[in-house]
Each structure stands twice: as structure tokens, then as C-alpha cells.
Amino acid sequence: TEDNMEALRQRNYGPAQYSAPNKHLIEHQFSPYVNNGGTTLAIAGNDFVVVAGDTRVSFGYAIHTRENNKLCELTDKCIIATAGMQADQVTLHKLLRTRMVQYKQEHGKEMSTTAIAQMLSNTLYYRRFFPYYTFNVLAGLDSNGKGCVFSYDAIGSFERYNYASSGTGQKLVQPLLDNQIALKNQQVERLEDLTEEEVVTLVKDTFTSAGERDIYTGDHVEIAIINKEGVRYELFDLRQD
Amino acid sequence: MSILEYNGGCVLAMAGKGCVAIASDLRLGSQAQTIAFDKSKVFKLNDQCFIGLPGLLSDSQTFVDKLKFRTALYKLKEGREMQPSVLSHVTANMLYQKRFGPYFIEPVIAGLDENGDPFISAMDLIGAPVFAKDFVLAGTSSESLYGMSESLWREGLEPEDLFEVISQALLSAFDRDAVSGWGAVVHIITQDEIITRKLKARQD
Numbered sequence: 001t002e003d004n005m006e007a008l009r010q011r012n013y014g015p016a017q018y019s020a021p022n023k024h025l026i027e028h029q030f031s032p033y034v035n036n037g038g039t040t041l042a043i044a045g046n047d048f049v050v051v052a053g054d055t056r057v058s059f060g061y062a063i064h065t066r067e068n069n070k071l072c073e074l075t076d077k078c079i080i081a082t083a084g085m086q087a088d089q090v091t092l093h094k095l096l097r098t099r100m101v102q103y104k105q106e107h108g109k110e111m112s113t114t115a116i117a118q119m120l121s122n123t124l125y126y127r128r129f130f131p132y133y134t135f136n137v138l139a140g141l142d143s144n145g146k147g148c149v150f151s152y153d154a155i156g157s158f159e160r161y162n163y164a165s166s167g168t169g170q171k172l173v174q175p176l177l178d179n180q181i182a183l184k185n186q187q188v189e190r191l192e193d194l195t196e197e198e199v200v201t202l203v204k205d206t207f208t209s210a211g212e213r214d215i216y217t218g219d220h221v222e223i224a225i226i227n228k229e230g231v232r233y234e235l236f237d238l239r240q241d
Numbered sequence: 242m243s244i245l246e247y248n249g250g251c252v253l254a255m256a257g258k259g260c261v262a263i264a265s266d267l268r269l270g271s272q273a274q275t276i277a278f279d280k281s282k283v284f285k286l287n288d289q290c291f292i293g294l295p296g297l298l299s300d301s302q303t304f305v306d307k308l309k310f311r312t313a314l315y316k317l318k319e320g321r322e323m324q325p326s327v328l329s330h331v332t333a334n335m336l337y338q339k340r341f342g343p344y345f346i347e348p349v350i351a352g353l354d355e356n357g358d359p360f361i362s363a364m365d366l367i368g369a370p371v372f373a374k375d376f377v378l379a380g381t382s383s384e385s386l387y388g389m390s391e392s393l394w395r396e397g398l399e400p401e402d403l404f405e406v407i408s409q410a411l412l413s414a415f416d417r418d419a420v421s422g423w424g425a426v427v428h429i430i431t432q433d434e435i436i437t438r439k440l441k442a443r444q445d
Contacts, residue, residue, distance in 0.1 A: 171417070172388025179389065179413035185442070186409070209391035213384075 033085055033133045034059065037216025039169030040070055040081035041203065042139035043181060044147030044162050046193045048227035051139040052203045053081045054169075054211070054238065056219040066219035066240065073231060074100050078113045078140030079224050080120070083167030084154070085133035092132050095123065113140035117150045117158060124156030131155050135166035145228060169210035169217045176206055196225055204236050211238040244345045245296050245366070247272060249420025251380025252282050252293030253411050254351035255394060256359040256373075257403035260431040263291045263351040264411050266380075266442075268423035269298060278423035278444070282380075286312045287322045288435070289352045291428055292332070295380035296346035296366070304344050307335065325352030325360040329370055336368035343367050347379035357432045376410075382421045385414035400429050400436075408440055416443060 037058040042051040053070030056063060064086075071081050072093040080096065082089040099119065103111045111119070117138055124132060136152040151164035163181045165173040178184045180202060181194070194202075200223060207221045218241065223234040249270045254263040265282040268275060283293045284305045292308065294301040311331060315323045323331075329350050336344060349363045363377035364370040371377060375394050378386040389410035398406060408427055415421035425440040 169388070171384035172391070175385045175389050175413040175417045176392050178416065179409055184416065185412040205392060209388060212391050213387040 032130075035084060035133070035168070036064070036086040037168045038068075038070060038083045039165065039167035039173060039207070039210050039214065039217045040083045040135075040137050041165035041173055041177070041206065042081060042137045042149045042163065043177070043194075043199050043203065044139065044149045045196065045199055046147065047141075047145055048196050048199075048225060049139045049141060049147035049149065050196070050199045050203055050223065050225050051079045051081050051137070052207065052221050052223040053083070053167075054207060054217050054219060054221050056217065057086050058216045061215075063219075069222060071222055071224055072096070073224070074116060075110045075113075075140070076230055077110070077226060078116050078138065079226060079231070080116075081137045081139070081166075083135045083170075088132040088134050092123070092134055092136075096120065099123075113138070113142050113148060116140070117148075117160070120150075120152065121156040121158045124152060124154065128155050135170075137164050137166050139226070141226060141228070147226075167217075169207075169214040172210045172214055173206055176209070196227070200225065200234070207236070207238060242272070245347070246381050246420065248296070248298045249381050249418075250280075250282050250295045250298075251378065251382045251386060251411070251415055251418070251421045252295045252349045253376065253378045253386050253390065253407060253414075254291075254293065254349050254361045254363075255376040255390070255398075255403060255407045255410075256351075256361050257398035257400060259353075259357060259359070260400045260403060260429060261291075261351040261353060261359045261361055262400075262403045262407045262427060262429045263293055263349065264407050264425055264427040264440075265293050265295065266411070266415050266421045266423065266425050268421055270420055272420075275423065281426045283426065283428060284308075285428075285435075286328065287316075289322055289354065290325045290328050291351050291430065292328065293349035293351070293379070294346045295349070297344075300344040300346045304335075304346055304348075308332065311335075324354050325350055325362075326354060328352070329360075329362040329364075329372070333364050333368035333370045336364065336366065340367055349377050349379050351377075351430065353430055353432065380421060382415045382418035385417050386410065389414045400431050404429050404436075404438070412440060412442055 040053040138150040152158045221236040252265040269277040269280040376390045429436045
């Protein structure tokens, strides 16, 4: 009967039925965080930097959109790529864009990449006790025109690297970058620095592999290449499953 | 902390042209404490079959003894060696027998069947098997191993090239895992011979 079915449902699917001393006060817990998936990565070259992020936004097993931007151009020399919760990603990017304008008006010049790096850390730590669920990778050209990459945790701990990745595909991607860029566990030496074309090819191959095995990574990859001429974008297709 | 992560460790197997390779790290730990760096997770059952058993070491050792018993009995009854595909089914069956109190291991099987064709398979701790053409893996660095293998593996690798590919994939993957590493061992199995090599790795 209906009543029996309802009782059965309550018993099997109710949250705190087992331990609640009475069945009227049931504890619900609202979680402000969700992981919308996705992977980002950045690789620094001698006079350029390549940043990339996939364009899928997921919610559990569902896909919200295949056409999202994880990359945000802060200055013509600096791009931030963010994985994690999309709501915090867009808010953080909006905040940073605002700060760029304020800095330009106060100082009469664009913010340098290293200054942005420190500022991002401070911004994230400001929310130490209710963090942005964001895993950021900042990439750009430093004041000498050399490529630099900074990787952050959710509360602003950061370090400068030659390459970094974040997101659901980080565990798949990072060891490959260790092996192919830093040439770890290989007895070969690189005679010439990597060119832009080689790095972009590596980024595409890396995302293709990540897309195969990580369910949250796929659809397209937005790739940005920053060099002294400015920023150039490429959109690369991935599996849609 | 999951029981499968208590001892740490990982296993990777790949198929090549007329050959297979199976490799594991050498670390044995008790959570953060490293206890030994000579504990391979790969065991030879016969000239055709190798099995890697990452996970809880106690269950690894118990289970491999049971498998050695089963393969010896099979040889006596059938008068021939157990083929890797058969081993795969037997292992899956033995694991499912313990469905509600499982062995905390995730087997990886590699070998050549009697026609010399490569065979690799893996399964979860309750015996759900996967038969792959390219590579199979298990352990605490599984995601890293997926990333590396997916990028580095290609079809038709000869034994020497397969060795390079599997070594680079394993080394770079477990270097990003705190509870795996401390050296590695790789077995390359061909029709004519089995070559075992130890890899030089970061000792941390």
C-alpha cells in the first residue's frame, strides 16, 4: 500500500534514521561546494608560455555545458586558468579583472605577472576560512620576457614552476609533464629549448590522453599562447563522451 | 585511509608485438613508514603466467600461495600448464568467493598463451575482470599510471621498446605517489625468454 511504501522509503533512504533518537529532527547538511571537474595546464618556454584548459563543466555524471572558458586574460602578458568549482571560478576571475583595472588607474601601468601572482595568493588567503574551491594555474611572461608558471592550492599557497597542471586530470597529466618537459627518469639531455609548436603539440597529446581516462575532461581544449607579440588562441577538439 | 592504500605499491602491464611486460615498484610501507625496498608485487606462476598483486601485502602473499596451489593442481590434472586467460578466470572466481569479506588486492595478469599471443587482464578486489589490448594497471598511483600509459603506449612495440615504454610510464607515475616507489622491477616475457631488470629510481 502507499503508506507501507512510504514507510519503506523513509527507512531505507532517510539520512539520520539509524541514529536519530526521534524521527522528527533529521539533520540535513547543505554543502556550499561542488566539483565541476576539468583539467588545466601551463608550460613555460624561454620567451613564451602556453596555457590550456578543457571546456567541459560537469555536475556528477551530467554535463552542464561543453562550451565553458576556464582561461581568463588578465593582462596581455598574463592568463589565469582555474579548475574546481565553476561558481568560485567566475567570481574569482571577476574579482581579479576588477583589481587589474584598479591597479592600472592607481599605478598608470599594467600589473606585472609576478605581482599578479602574489596578489592572487593574498586574495585566496583572504578567504582562508571559507575558501574559493579553485585550483589555479597562473601563467605569463615575467618582466624579462621569460615564461613563468605559478601553481596554487585553494588557500593561496603558491610556487613558481616551469610547468604545472590542476583539476581532475592533474594526476594523469603531471607525471607526463615531469617525464617530457623536465626529462625526469631519462638519461637524455635537451640540446635546444622547446619551441612553441612542440609545446602546443605536447599539450594537445596530453589532453587527448587525459580525456580518454578522466570522465570529467573532454569536449574541447582552449589553448592560449602568450609571447612578445601578444596572445594567440587555439581551440582543439576532444572526445565528447 | 583505505586498506588498499596501507602498504602502498603499484603494478603496470603492457602488451607488445609477440611479447608482454609486467612491472611493479619495490616499496613496502606501513602507511608513512617505509619498511622494505625489495618487495616486488609481481609473481611468476609458470613460464606463461605472471601475476601482479598490489594492495594489502598480507592478502597478496596469502593469495599467491593459493594460486600456486591451484596452478600446480591444474598441471597435475590437465597435464599442461595453466594459460593466462584461464588464470584470469580462476582468479576472478576465487575473489568473488570472498564477495562479502574480500581479499584487498587488485590483480594484474600478464602472459603469453600457447600460440604466443600476448594476454593481459586486470580485475578489482571482488573479481570483475577487464581484458585489454593495450595496458592494465592497479595500485595507489593508478591515475598517474593511466595518464602516462595512455600517452606513451602505442601498438606493435618490440620487446626492447616495450621495456623503455613501460619503465618510463611506471617511473614517472610512481614518482608522484608518496607510498609507491623505492625502485622498480620489470619482466619482459617473449616466446624465447623472460628478461627481468631492476630500474634505477629515486629512493624516496
